[in-house]
Amino acid sequence: GQQVMQIPQYQHVQEGEDFTTYCNSSTTLSNIQWYKQRPGGHPVFLIQLVKSGEVKKQKRLTFQFGEAKKNSSLHITATQTTDVGTYFCAGLSGTYKYIFGTGTRLKVLA
Amino acid sequence: GAGVSQSPSNKVTEKGKDVELRCDPISGHTALYWYRQSLGQGLEFLIYFQGNSAPDKSGLPSDRFSAERTGGSVSTLTIQRTQQEDSAVYLCASSLLIGQYEQYFGPGTRLTVT
Numbered sequence: 001g002q003q004v005m006q007i008p009q010y011q012h013v014q015e016g017e018d019f020t021t022y023c024n025s026s027t028t029l030s031n032i033q034w035y036k037q038r039p040g041g042h043p044v045f046l047i048q049l050v051k052s053g054e055v056k057k058q059k060r061l062t063f064q065f066g067e068a069k070k071n072s073s074l075h076i077t078a079t080q081t082t083d084v085g086t087y088f089c090a091g092l093s094g095t096y097k098y099i100f101g102t103g104t105r106l107k108v109l110a
Numbered sequence: 111g112a113g114v115s116q117s118p119s120n121k122v123t124e125k126g127k128d129v130e131l132r133c134d135p136i137s138g139h140t141a142l143y144w145y146r147q148s149l150g151q152g153l154e155f156l157i158y159f160q161g162n163s164a165p166d167k168s169g170l171p172s173d174r175f176s177a178e179r180t181g182g183s184v185s186t187l188t189i190q191r192t193q194q195e196d197s198a199v200y201l202c203a204s205s206l207l208i209g210q211y212e213q214y215f216g217p218g219t220r221l222t223v224t
């Protein structure tokens with residue numbers, strides 16, 4: 001069945017350093033969504049990418065969808081302590097059920 | 111406006127008992143999803159509903175799990191004869207329509223089976 005893998009599983013960075021998480025699907029995706037889950041909280045939608053090669057920016061966050069629509073990345077520039085949490089990608093392929101990635105847990109050291 | 115609400119927030123039950131988890135989606139949202147999240151893990155799709163269409167039950171882990179959505183709004187997830195491996199946070203999400211729409215998650219129900 002469809003699988004979505006994320007790397008790395010964990011990332012500890014010093015405040016001010018950059019951070020990137022990568023998402024790879026075993027199948028071509030129609031779209032991909034990114035969510036952030038703070039410790040003890042529930043996932044909150046960040047963005048959706050639909051087009052091949054699409055790049056979207058939200059302040060310090062840059063999201064990219066691969067040309068083959070099988071991979072995606074989230075890059076945070078100059079991390080802040082408020083960026084702490086787990087970042088999930090979720091891909092849609094063929095049906096309407098979203099397959100969530102395994103998540104990348106980000107810790108930012110002040 | 112009101113977000114997605116779930117009840118109870120916490121449920122402790124004995125192995126073998128049945129439990130019912132409730133989800134109230136955002137008003138006007140026709141799509142509703144149930145996910146399961148084990149400690150420190152990702153989200154596992156369980157089931158989705160879209161309007162009055164037949165639900166996609168392909169993610170339900172066993173026939174002990176069932177879900178219904180009455181009147182296109184409130185949904186209940188029922189787990190019969192609970193097992194310890196059912197312990198997890200059960201998250202509900204709703205979206206305006208099925209497919210390429212933002213999902214709004216509820217706070218979840220933490221289920222502990224002793």
